[in-house]
Amino acid sequence: MDLLAMRESYQQQRVMLCFNGPISRSLIEEIGNALRNYLDSEQAALSSSMDVFAIYIEMTQNIRHYSRRRQYGERDATATVAVGRDDAGRYTVSAGNLVEADDGRELAKVIEEIGELDKAELKQAYKRQLRQPRDADSTRGAGLGLLDMARKSSLPLQARLQPLPNGQAFFSLTATV
Structure with missing residues (x-):
């Protein structure tokens, strides 16, 4: 492993925090604390700091819930976060x-579809979704998290799906604050 090359790549891409591996509730919390401390040390605006933190939590919890619902083993139940x-x-x-x-x-x-909505439409969609009754047997979330991330993001959310030969794919999502 060439850590110097990784370091240089991270600096070039302006990566402040990166994690790759199995994700647990306690790890989400610990990385979240590190992220808050980093944002505090950068003297980020409070609203930006709160939005970055909230988006990080939503993304990582979504990954954790999905992996558990799919009953992935430790090898497949990993997250890459930057x-x-x-x-x-x-x-x-x-x-x-x-x-x-x-x-x-x-x-x-x-x-x-969410990316095609403007800020007012996002707010309406969020409120509409909030009022929808949630099916207790549903295997999916209510969609509020995606709408909330889109509302906090200054650009449309960017999703990327990279197919793998085994019927799976690597899904990545980026929000910009």
């Missing part, structure tokens, strides 16, 4: 994980 800055100085929060290809295509479609 928080950085783009060329304009905005924060980017990215997370990715293995998914069943059909699930990934469905999720990418939903994110594409």
Whole structure:
């Protein structure tokens, strides 16, 4: 493993925090604390800091819930998470994980549809979804998390689905604050 090359790549891409591996509730919390401390040390605006943190939590919890629901073993129940800055100085929060290809295509479609909404439409969709009764037997979330991330993001959410030869795919999502 060439750590120097990784370090240089991270610096070039302005990565502030990166994690790759099995994700647990306690690990989500610990990385979240590290992220908060980092944002505090950067003296990030409070609203940006809160949005970055909330998006990080939503993304990682979604990955954890999906992996548990699919009963993935430790090898497949991993997350890759990176928080950085783009060329304009905005924060980017990215997370990715293995998914069943059909699930990934469905999720990418939903994110594409959400990306077509403006801020007012996002707010309406969020309120409408909040009022919807939730099926207790549903295996999917209510969609509020995606809508909330899109509302906090200054650019449309970016999803990417990379097919793998085994019927799975690597799904990644990026939000920009």
